[in-house]
Amino acid sequence: MPKIETTGKLFYSLLGKTINDEQLEEIFPVAKAELDGHEDDLLKIELNDTNRPDLWSAAGIARQLKAYWGTEAPLYDFFSTADETFLSEGRELIVDASAKEVRPYSIGFAAKGHKVSEDELEALIQSQEKLCSNFGRKRKTIAIGIYRSDLITYPVHYRGADPDTTKFIPLGMDKELTLREICSEHPKGREYGPIVSDSKVFPYLHDDKGETLSFPPVINSAHIGAVEVGDENLFLELSGSDLHDLLLAASILACDMSDLGYEILPVKVSFPEETAFGREITVPYYFQEPISCTLSQVHKTLGEPMSGDDAVAALKRMGIYAVYDEDTLWATVPEWRNDFLHPVDLVEDIMIGYGLENFQPEMPQDFTVGRLSLAEELGRKVKDLMVGLGFQEMMYNYLGSKREYVDNMQFPAEKCIFISNPMSENYEVVRPSIIPSLLESESVSAHASFPHKIFEVGKIAFIDEGENSGTTTRNSLGFLASDSVMGYNEVSSIVNTLFYFLGKEYQLAALEGDGRFIEGRCARIMLGEQQVGVFGEIHPAVLENWGSETPTIACEVDLDLLMN
Amino acid sequence: MEIDVKNLHPLEVRLLRHVVLGEPITAGRIVDELDYKVGQCNQAFSWLSAKGYLVEKSRESRVLYELTEFGREQAEKGTPAQRIFTFIKAEGPHTLPEIASALGLEKSEVGSAFGQLSKARCAKMNDENKAQSIADELSGEFLLTANLLQKGFQGNLDESALDADEKKAMGKIAKKRGAASSPFKVIEREDIVYELTEEGAQAKEAVLKANITGEELGSLTPEMLATGSWKEGAFRPYGLNAPTSRLIPGRHNPYGNYLQWVKDKLCSLGFEEFDGSLVENEFWNGDALFMPQFHSARDIHDVYYLKDPVHCKEIEEPWLSQVAKTHEDGWETGSRGWRYSFDHEFTRRQVLRSQGTVLSARQLPKAKIPGKYFGVARCFRYDQVDATHGADFYQTEGIVLGNDVNLKTLLGLLKMFAEEIAGAEEVRYVPGYFPFTEPSIEVHIKHPVLGWFELGGSGIFRPEVTKALGIDVPVLAWGLGIDRMALMHLGLNDLRELFTPNIESVRTRRGN
Known part of the structure; x- marks a missing residue:
């Protein structure tokens, strides 16, 4: 189960108020979170829901708790949709067909207007790590790179490259290595190289002038890929094998960074062939489908008759916008979530939003015969x-x-x-x-x-x-x-x-x-x-x-x- | 000084009553005067000395001669030499074999006895090679021997009481070791002279005052009952706090008892027990529970794989197809599924059961509706073994199927477990997360001894789990962490102790 650490300073500023540990423990179940420790200014938090990667950051937890308290949610107005595409102003990422056999997808977005502080940079790196290791199966399906946008000449290119002739200076080293050498000589190469090392070509990300950004999912370049405290303009790139998961991870990061004060800048991503969302996707991209369930199903599952207004209010406390029409409840899935596989998932959010303490325990009525084997x-x-x-x-x-x-x-x-x-x-x-x-x-x-x-x-x-x-x-x-x-x-x-x-x-x-x-x-x-x-x-x-x-x-x- | 006369053995009582302050007390005296056996006398001395009632004044060594079994026989029938002499005197000369058979003696005995007779000139071998007597009566030495045997019959002979001739004769018929074929055994004894102490005198007073004679009845015997002799005596009261001996009974294992108690409790609540194989496959261990095949808990570092056979032969249909389709696109469950290509080889890979919920999944296709089931299942996890992690351990799990079960009945069920099984004082529910239930609830309880802790996890099985296994009603699923309570019941704080091979520690473990 994911565990994160955050400074109290950052967390309370995101939360908009300071509350004591007892109050934290009281409210944390709303996010299925547990306070694991609090020393000096460092909070250790365990998150139980492995399907809610949006909660694996201080910003994400704060967002959930604020919704529960009724704080009006910020408007994340940088999401393109199937109907509306924001202009990318020349920021473009071109995915080449040559990457298909090794790691088919790469997407990205940019952010500006905020000098990254030390604890924010740490929080950002932690989010990146949690998303890659837990949600991205140890970078197998998601790897995230953060780069210094100022140094990049767009468009950025993502392609399969020859591992023996492609070389650059990786982060943490001072000499040029080929991609294959990185796999054996760089510690990150030894750890993550095996994800791609069986392929003929290795994933490679570079800008339009040929400057290296990274060798995904292994290591950034020592130049463009070396983000430092004080950097103001960032480019984030996510590569992997599942487009839904990549888009969700990008959305989560974008919302988190928006919460930190960044302006999110869209990047147009072009693919060599059709995807579930077209050949061109402008990221961040809202791809989630609305989810619905009936009020009678809510009643049957939770054992409590609930009016449409009750259900809508409960979902609002979970940060979910919903409407109802007679027996049917329609919910818009928040940009940072994609864990509604089945209507019962919506029912659970209604349960949490309504408050577990409002359900009175009842004994099962069915008569059954107990028996040892x-x-x-x-x-x-x-x-x-x-x-x-x-x-x-x-x-x-x-x-x-x-x-x-x-x-x-x-x-x-x-x-x-x-x-x-x-x-x-x-x-x-x-x-x-x-x-x-x-x-x-x-x-x-x-x-x-x-x-x-x-x-x-x-x-x-x-x-x-x-x-x-x-x-x-x-x-x-x-x-x-x-x-x-x-x-x-x-x-x-x-x-x-x-x-x-x-x-x-x-x-x-x-x-x-x-x-x-x-x-x-x-x-x-x-x-x-x-x-x-x-x-x-x-x-x-x-x-x-x-x-x-x-x-x-x-x-x-x-x-x-x-x-x- | 407080004197509890009940702590005195009859041997002590009789001795105390018999002696007076200032006079020497020896084993010889007590054996003679109180008719004690030497061993009884020594025991009485040792007990009374330990209590401080007797004190040792001096020691003297002496030699005693004790009649052996062999000697006793000779004392009754006469020595071989005596008997041979009497025989040939009365019956006339006979050959040695004739004598042996007439007197029922061994030939060797006859040979050696005749040797003594002829040496003492009481008999000789005549020309016909027959033994004949040549004296009117046996000479003095033979009489001395016979006399000693008769005296020995009365009791042990003290060396100091023998004259020079007797000592000489005794030297020939007594042995210190291997005395079974000699008439007398030599016993060297150190006699200790005791005296009564002041406390001993007080004890004697107390005994007299209490009117205890030492003649009271001890153990009740079948003979006493048969003869009715118990009616003529009083029973000696025993010291009630005498040390007891350690008994090692056949016993149930206290942890096993605790698990049985939990099982009985669940039965009494209407649950039927299920059970299963230790070897599972990925299908039932994870796929059927709607855990995606790429789920992090299904990693090589969480589950033990079998070396051989790596795969089972087949997975039961239609469950395999339905579950696979549910993972891929939700099938008919109303879910959108996990959107990946289900791996039909991976699903057959064999593992050691890693969670008890497997048994719940396996029960679903054959479950009755309404139905309640439970299992206490041994599970295996890839974990470093320490005080809180075992290589294998028990999980207590179960399900409730019914048309009308829901969140509120789930909370009711958890409350019942908390109160009936855990003795909880307070119960608190919080939202939880499990891949196979939605909604999911954790139950925390306030235990009278352990304080607040998480008693278990539960939820309503996802339709992706139940529908794919042919169940159309809601199913409550629950698991209880009872090991903490088991440890408390057994007074332990290390999980490894539950399965200790140490016999002594299991023998002495009490359990509550």
Whole structure:
């Protein structure tokens, strides 16, 4: 979940007033935000809604809260639409067909009239980072560059360039590198280069005189791309693979910068072919469709009858302009949002705008029958029997190491489910049996007075090619006992008692070739032709592997097979 | 000094009553006079000394001779030498084997006894190789031995009480170690001379005053009940605070008990339990929950992938087609979808279940309406293991299906959980965010011990989730974070402790 930091100075000036932390915490749920910390003048804020990138900046949060308080929203009057296009006064960005195979879209806009201060520049860079990493999937679908507009000769060109002959001095370095060299030598190149490095051509942004702006999505040039405190005229460019997301990100940045005091200047973007919004788009561009829902749907979802006026007022508090006609509610989606996939998304905004505290909890009226699963019922019966037999119930983790589940147990690795991206080799395998878990207890409990009698009823999982997943998860009973005198007779007697009370008549068959047990002192528990469990004396080699010096017996029973 | 006579054992009581201040008290005396066994006497000395009622005055060593089993038999039947002499005197000369079989003795015993007789000139081997007696009666040494055996029968013999001849004879028939085949065993004993202390004298007074004799009945035995002998005595009162021994019972795991309690609670509220496989696929783990395939929580750093098999064989239809279409353009759900091309290979990729909501999604196609379901599901997350993160952990999740469920019934349900399961004093709801619910609500509670914390997340399943899985009614979905309360119940503060393999720590864990 995105977390942002902002100075209180910037945040409160955007908010138009200073409020204390308690008041912040009170109002923050409106933006699904949480105050994570407040030290000196630095506020740390966590945003829970991953579909609301407009809230990942101080300006965006302030905009939402002010709307809720009823402050009249500023007029963002720089958006071109399908019907109305602002003049770009020569600011143009030309997207070349050569970029199509690597990163098809690039858009941009400019801003002027405000000297960027230190905390604003930080806020801007943070917005850029949050949009690129969270919303833009670590720059995969959105990368944003901020440039010094004064140094640019329009039009700006975006194209696919030869990675081995195209070169420039990247930000943070003092020598020219080719695009391919940047991918291996520049830290940002190593981090983001892989997004494009499989392509024949790499994305490249330069002005009409051939001066480099950047190698998107990797790094800006050290000249035009080096924005500093005090810069007054900026050009912002966004490249990526999804035009909707790019336009939304541009709209969010434009509104944020407008809130900071910039005048937003449109840029005409020309594409080599038709897009969803034509071949030419003047950015910032308002592309959102209106969303509607019925008041009866609001009533059904929220459980509260609501008049059209109530719903409109609630949406206004969320910064959404809406009208209604009889049962239908029409809402204009704000420029900075695009999270209305379904009418229920509008209903939620009505809920928040109306105030959750205004909905009285009601008990569900439907009568339903509560019931435990069959596995739980049998599991409880088995647990009670084991406790009656003097055993302590244990509960274990289901992930462990190959050493524990395979090597120590002399158990075949090909029966085990391995994780392909383990965080550590300690948690790399799903346990195929409860017995290694029980033996782990032995290895750490030599100090606990004997006899040890422990068991678990839990899940195990292992390879089973007959299943759709190629694996099977089983409900299983495992028990273990150890003492200076402990052997086959003891475990056989326990099995006998257990199965008597479970009402199952079993036969024993020889168990051969199972390295976990001493050959000739272990058995398979058979119900008819079906094996439902194994038990025996743990092999001394296995005990040695676990560092145990006490004779030990163990048994494991597949409870799913007892349920029929 | 406060003297609790109930803390005195009968052996102590009888000893105290028997002795007086100033006189020497020895084991020998007590064994003789009170008919104690030596062990009982020593125990009484040790207890009384520990209480400060007896004090050691001096020590003296002495040697005792104790009759062995073997010696006891000889004392009753006579020594082999005696018996052989008597036999050949009465029956005339016989060969040694004849004697052995007539007297029921081992041949070796007969051989060695005859050797002693012939050495003492009481018998000899005649020309026919038969043993015959050559004296009228046994010589003194044999009589001495027989005499010692008879005396030994009465009790241990003190070396100081034997004369020189007896000592000499005893030297031949007593052994310190391996005495099983000798008539006497040598016991070296250090005798300690005790005296009663002032406190001991007071204890004696207290015992007399309380009229305790030490003859009171101890443990009730089957014999006492069978014979009715208990009727003739009084029962000795026991010290009530005597130290107890540690018992290790068979027990349920307290965390398991807590989970069972939660399950029972949910059942009592009308919920039916569901369960499922630990191995899931991207379809059910994310796609069916309308999480776009590019969602950040579906990253390699959040979910564990299976090494093999990488993919499951197939995804159930029509759910696959409907879900895929819903992601792409909303299908018939009223949504515009996520607008991307659904990856049919990615959806089959296998993972370890990362959230309990998977089970809710899987339940939808087969759910009853109205219906309430829950599951306590083991989930796996790609997380560094520490006090607040486990490699695997339980999530408690569920759904409510019904024509008339809505936000207000969701709030009611959460209130019921907060009060019934968490014992909340106050409940607060705030808007939340989950990819699969809209609206989404977090419930925060004020717990009597833990204070304010987030109890769980909930919401109404998005139509993109329910419609694509064949459900046309609203579905409330909820998840409860019960581990914090479980830790509190168990008096723990580290999640790793819930699954500890340490037997001692589980054995001693109480739980509330």
